[in-house]
Amino acid sequence: MTRPLAVFTDLDDLDPAPGVALLDRAGFDVRIADSADPDAIVRAASDAVALLVGYARVDADLLDRLPHVRILATLSAGYDMVDTDAARARGLWVCNLPDAATEEVAVHALASALSLVRDLPQADAVVRRGGWTTDLPRLPRRTSELTLGLVGMGRIASRLAELAAPIFGRVTAYDPLCPPERWPAAVRRMDLDALLAGSDVLSLHAPLNDATRGLIGRAQLERMPAGSFLVNVARGELVDPAAVLEALDGGHLAGAALDVLPVEPPAPDDPVRTHPGVLLSPHSAFLSDASRRAYVERPAENVIAWHRTGRPLTPVVTPATEGNTH
Template sequence: MGPFRLAVLDDYQGVSGEFADWSSLPVQITVFRAPLGSPADVTRALEPFDAIVAMRERTALPGDVLRALPRLRLIATTGMANAAIDLRAAAGCGITVCGTTGMAGAVATIEHTWALILALARRVPRHDALVRAGGWQDGLGTTLHGRTLGIVGLGNIGRGLIPVAHALGMRVTAWSRRLAAVPAGVDAPGKEAFFAGADVLSVHIKLAPSTRHYIGAAELALLKPSALLVNTSRGPIVDTAALVAALRAGRLAGAALDVFDTEPPPPGDPLRTAPNVVLSPHVGYVTRESYAQYFPQLVEDVAAFLAGQPIRVLEEAP
């Protein structure tokens, strides 16, 4: 029958071996450091494997791919939800899907969101490039004190922005279609007033069919021309075409993005040439601390499965 083969996907930094003790598992490990490509490429690459370790939603595992992998028995993914994995198809194929717990990734994303807000408001990438090229000051930054931070969605990450905003002297507002309880110190105006009043708009909702293009041309048109948009959630939540059009027309002062419709974005992606943007390669949750939490649990997932007692099993929501 051969050895139990495990594929570790999307180890972009080549550090999975530093954080995971793969030698403790009776398996044959193959580490993939680059994206696998199209669904057909993913299927070809993963056909020989019994198990997959998936880092968040870097590689999509839809039903068509899973059904083409008859040897696959286990997927261990970081987090207790992964929109890139078709859980219904996995169950139908007899594939167990396990996850990891903990807040290190959320804390890291909160910090990275603020890094992007500050970099955008104070034009840090632009000035860094100027100094490196022998230049000096160009353009004016924006003071956040006294401005309004508008948070789309108040989950763990959205709520985590609030104390920092208050420390900076910002007013905080929140909105979503299903906004629940709002904490003290946060206003919840109606949709139009929310978008019209935001100086910095930060996106923090989960991607689902109902949230694709949650922020589109109509919502962007409500923003003031001096507003800044930051997205560290998922790319398709914001309509990229509408965002690029607003930036190029000067109807939006800038955008900072850690997520894209296609990751990595292809060479012709319009965001690569859009004005007044700060781009980072989906690293909001990528820190030593989050990896130190994720990878040991992934090893535990595989070990428990091999022992016939899977842990942290993910199931499709009813």
């Protein structure tokens, strides 16, 4: 009997071995395209029933070239790389990875915020060039007097709010989609304009879609208090990077911590690389020894559950007719 084929597209720095082992034991053959290039994916997956997707763009054209694919499992909580309308129109499942790195991303966001507030990058630079306390560019601010504002109130933002509540004076948030029963009691709910106006530190945790692309631009940054900070551990396209650099140069923003960028990695001459007001990390907020394994095992488990029961564990797109695994 022919074994169904599952294909990993691009892996970035992930080791697929744990996911491959799970799929193999469940009766799948597995190939590694290790590329986001559509032609490379088609060469590897022309007869595949399952795609395990990193950052590769999966659009209608690619799906038309992969007629046997029945399920797309993303190696991330975000699934903006998949054209969900095209998948739905073709009767495909799409599933994501909602909770593999909740702790890691929340802690990374908090660490970034505190690094900005305490001016740790600037303090490090002062000491390395031979200076000391009197050479610091400004006095750090007391966190218990600051408001942390969150854009989004999903798993990560909720965990961040829990971690940050004893440190910051107030935690507020904006999320038009979060139902009241899931809203943390200790977090004040606000509309976006009020959130921006009151946030000394603004941390982004929204998904990327048509409504959120470019959500934070020049006008939104200008609404924030002078001397405020921006943290983005969600998606680079939520933010206009030119507007952030402009706000930093003008002094309205005191600092920005960016784990994600619209183009990754940024070009060698991208000014974000060298701006002294920007704290950068290489899209690593999700990484830990535990999460690195989960990022390949959980998508494999989604595919295996679909194959065995007709339904993946964490679907975000459900075909009109469920239960067909082949």
